[in-house]
Amino acid sequence: MRQIAQQQRQQKEQELQSIISQPSSLSNVEKAERYIEVAMLYQHEKEDIKSLHKAVEAFRQAITLFEATDKNAVNYDGRIAAVYDQLGETYYSMAEVENDVQWVYRMYGVWLLAEQQLRWAMQAEPDDLGIRSEGLVQYIDPAMQKLLATSPMTEELQQIQDYRMDAWRQAATVALLLEREEDALQAVERELEFCREKDTKGKLSTKDTWMYDYAQCLKVQGELYLRSDQYDKAAQSFQQARDVFQRVFAELPDVAAIIRQRKIEDFQSDVEVASDLRMEIEEHQKALDEYNDLLQKAKDPATFSASFENDRGYSVGDLHAALGPMYLSTKALSLAEKHLRQAVGCFSDDATEDSQRKLAVAHLYLSMALDQQGECPESAEHRMLACQLSAKLAAEDESRTDEKL
Incomplete structure (x- = not known):
């Protein structure tokens, strides 16, 4: 599989070199798309830092080509936003490989640029459902609340709502990597607001993962309060987490058994005792x-x-x-x-x-x-x-x- 991936990258790189070295009828947008294809192939090598650096270089070439394009081109802002988003994912992989905070800061920076570009795209193309959906999923647009208030909870809307909660979790993770506990607390609180609302309406059940996610979110909130020495608030969060965990484990003993097994398997990797x-x-x-x-x-x-x-x-x-x-x-x-x-x-x-x-x-x-x-x-x-x-x-x-x- 690795050899096939290398062959695919080499083929794409040869195509790129041919396009760059010779006069071409391809537009800047078409050239940018070629760079993105190569970048995505390198990005899949998540544990190879050299490949990740090449992915960054290719993504940045694509952004440069997009920026040299007529801004009235179809989905200009939305496309650049998507590239910035993938560039952020690449920096995240680099941070994991090298354990270097500089990549975390760069990741955070390009994700802010992605957010900005996506909001511009949503303003420029308000009727583009693809852009609108992406904006709601990635950046929790306030319009989501209005949409939910006036529309039935379809399967598509439920999926978007779930993605919104995942986005808040990612935001909390990034904030913690940057040691911004207050920002992490705000992100966690947004997810908790959603869970509490569902629980109040009786829509939070052990039939899906939300009950367990609710307990986990309360636990994370408690950890954040504990880190800032807010012991009373931390105790309250952990007490609520305990109560919700008890509901999950009481109603779904099979799920409880699976959770226990996964925890143990995750923890019991080989360890060399000094x-x-x-x-x-x-x-x-x-x-x-x-x-x-x-x-x-x-x-x-x-x-x-x-x-x-x-x-x-x-x-x-x-x-x-x-x-x-x-x-x-x-x-x-x-x-x-x-x-x-x-x-x-x-x-x-x-x-x-x-x-x-x-x-x-x-x-x-x-x-x-x-x-x-x-x-x-x-x-x-x-x-x-x-x-x-x-x-x-x-x-x-x-x-x-x-x-x-």
């Missing part, structure tokens, strides 16, 4: 085994844990809390869950501020371990508990600061 991490796990496990041996021999088990902590400078809860994330990083999910549950139990019995902070962290890691096993409702539950604890601790810190002032 030697220093392996040694750390062994040291902590050895200390935990020693604790358990001493506990069995202790004359007063009730007071043993406190004396052990005083002697060693760490508690059994600390050992479990350390082992959990280590096992999580090695993808030993059941062991990670086991130790983190024990850490939560240990810290829950201690009301001191230090233990409560450790408890919040343990809840977060336990949430991660559960999420990777597809246990979405309980994962959201532990994230909610972590946020509630963090909000409480932050309020106490603020109160102490006010007292000092």
Whole structure:
């Protein structure tokens, strides 16, 4: 297949060279279309950075040729918008291959140009259904709301509505790559508005994917609030996510099983455990085994844990809390869950501020371990508990600061 693709590219490149080197009757638009064909062939090589660079070069040649064309040509703005959109997709692939933020910024820039060109196209060709549909799908034109208010929800409109939600998710992803949390929150909120409206009208059911998407969107919102230390709002989002996940898992046990299986398969790829991490796990496990041996021999088990902590400078809860994330990083999910549950139990019995902070962290890691096993409702539950604890601790810190002032 790869050899066939290379042959196709070579053939197209030869045609291009022939057109460029000799006088041709082809118009600029026709030449641009040839460049686009070559660019698309290179773009399919998503893991080959050299091919992606050649795709960028070909797309830019096409844009230059389009810009040299009479702007009154048929679908001028719409065609350039489509090329900018594909150029953005190419930059996105380059960012994934090289893990370089410069391509993310370029991607964002050309997508803004695509949006601008598409809006011009929609103004110039208001009756062109193809342009109109593309505008609604890619850029969530406000006219969609009017269209839905005055038209029955046909299969085509439902598809466009679904694409609109996908576009908002992509917008949130791009915003996060650019570390623009506020923009990401706005994009997520637009999707949530749609889901809440459907839920209020009783049109959100487990018969399609929207119920699960709704829960996932609430979870993303919670993560964004958590990143900006808005713990109360994060806790509320995670609580709502938990409730919606519970509805999905209760009504569709088969879907729940599929989700669990996919999560585990996605997470259980080969992993090479670094030697220093392996040694750390062994040291902590050895200390935990020693604790358990001493506990069995202790004359007063009730007071043993406190004396052990005083002697060693760490508690059994600390050992479990350390082992959990280590096992999580090695993808030993059941062991990670086991130790983190024990850490939560240990810290829950201690009301001191230090233990409560450790408890919040343990809840977060336990949430991660559960999420990777597809246990979405309980994962959201532990994230909610972590946020509630963090909000409480932050309020106490603020109160102490006010007292000092």
